[in-house]
Amino acid sequence: FGKSWVLHVKDVLNTTLEENLSMVYDTVKYLKECGREVVFDAEHFFDGYRDDPDYAVEVLRTAGEAGASFLVLADTRGATDPLEVYDVTRKITGVLEAPVGIHAHNDTGMAVANSVAAVKAGAIMVQGTINGVGERCGNADLVQVIGVLATRFNYRMDVNLRMLSTVSQYLRDIASIEENPRQPFVGKYAFSHKGGVHGDAVLKNREAYEFTDPAVFGNTSAIVVSSQSGSANLAAKAQEMGLEVDRKDPRILEALKKIKDLESKGYVFENADGSLFLLLYETLHGSPQLFELEHWTSIVTWLGDRQIVECVVKVRVGGVSMSASAEGNGPVNAFDSALKKALSPVYPGIAYVSLTGFRVREIDAPSGTAAAVRILAEFESNGSRWTTIGVSTNILKAAEEALVTGYKYFLLKHNKP
Incomplete structure (x- = not known):
């Protein structure tokens, strides 16, 4: 990577603008002569473009002339909004011949939106990480970027979408990072339905509250039971657990009353399927004579x-x-x-x-x-x-x-x- 923001060139590298351009050119040229493909990341590009657009573009042009295969626009501080990313990326793809990419950080919570905006503006490379792991607030979550591009914009990518949930969980496991159950597309709760109105509607027609089939991403739909649930949710959950009961059975209302009472005392059944099963079983069949x-x-x-x-x-x-x-x-x-x-x-x-x-x-x-x-x-x-x-x-x-x-x-x- 190289510096494309005047502030960094002068205050961090303590060098001149001309010398910075020379370093970019010489480094890319050397790597190309060594037979390497060069992806040049213009660090702080959007900050640099905002401060001095001519110089920021000159850094990109210099890397391209030296042989860089991709010119990546980096929102290193994560301070750019999607509208600005789209506008700037559109301009860059219009004046430079080399393919353009995007490298977004999530400091303001917009890394995924910025990445998608850049692609819509002509970028063909997205840099990020699975689950958004990265410096400070993280990088663009590639799981979400891929999910959005595939479902909302019908982009074709060389990605097995059904493996996204598995890959996301695998990387959390090996990195010892706690699971995010609300992660879009692959999280445990991404396609779960807790509210009574939601649960009842989804049981009638999945499309009512699910924008896509969760199986596309290796995920599943779920009815979650809590104090917000209705009888339809609870009956569906009981049936999912192998307990046959009709939603109009008065025992369902009895179980729902127990759940609401227990949750007022600190219980949370959406994360405790074993306890929920036992509560439902005891309500429907009485206490099991186990021990x-x-x-x-x-x-x-x-x-x-x-x-x-x-x-x-x-x-x-x-x-x-x-x-x-x-x-x-x-x-x-x-x-x-x-x-x-x-x-x-x-x-x-x-x-x-x-x-x-x-x-x-x-x-x-x-x-x-x-x-x-x-x-x-x-x-x-x-x-x-x-x-x-x-x-x-x-x-x-x-x-x-x-x-x-x-x-x-x-x-x-x-x-x-």
Whole structure:
């Protein structure tokens, strides 16, 4: 890349405008002589064009004359709006012969819009990153750029659109970046419907609230249940989970009332499919006779800077009490291990259930140590995944609820004694 803004040439490089042009020309020329294809990024181009358009264009022209295959206009500070990007790009493509590209940053939240505007103005290269990862507020999210160009403007690109969701998630995993469920096109909630009006309409005609088929991007449509949902949403979700029920069944309204009451206390069922299934099952069929937790005790012993955590759990299965003990690296871990150990003689499949996530969040932080907490526990077994929730002012009680619900879900859905 090279400088195209007078400010950077003088104040950052501490050189003359002529010398900067010489450096651009010599560098591009050298790389071409080495047999390389050169893509020249004009850093801060839009700032430079705004300040001194003649010089900014001269930098591009110099790189082109030296042999650059592409001239990329960079909005390095992310401070340009789509109308300006379109106007400037249109002018550049009209006066220079080399193909033009766009490199947009997201400091003002317009990197994707600016990239699309540049393409509409004649740019044929878009630089960005999957999921928008990048300096400061990030670069243009190529997932969104590709999605917009494909669905709104029918551009043909050498891209397998159905792999976008997979690629997006894969890169988050290897970079240890938390998933963005509301990411357009590929996010978990991109095609989800929570409001009662929305859910009812989508069940009748997907096109009512979905601008395209989510399968095009490897995503799926979903009905999400929350306090905003109506009976149509909840009945559809129950059927999706394998529970046969009519939307006019009075038990659906009963379940909906329970959900609204629990969400007022801090529960969030849109992220806790395991807990939602158990709530619906109990409303429709009564409490499943799987096991009951009678009590558990966890003891933490400190030996200097080393701790020993032991837990004893007592459960009742089919009228028979069984107990087990286990150690762990904390009270919850020890409880989890002891609970599975106690249940394994009757439900051996439970040994193959893994706890893959355990997230704790305070609900009313101003209450300090008296605050209620919300725990989301994520489970996995043989490729199947589910999440449960627990809420309490006692973190151990919230953990107990999430874990017990998680194992009951597994036994109902995937295992029999």
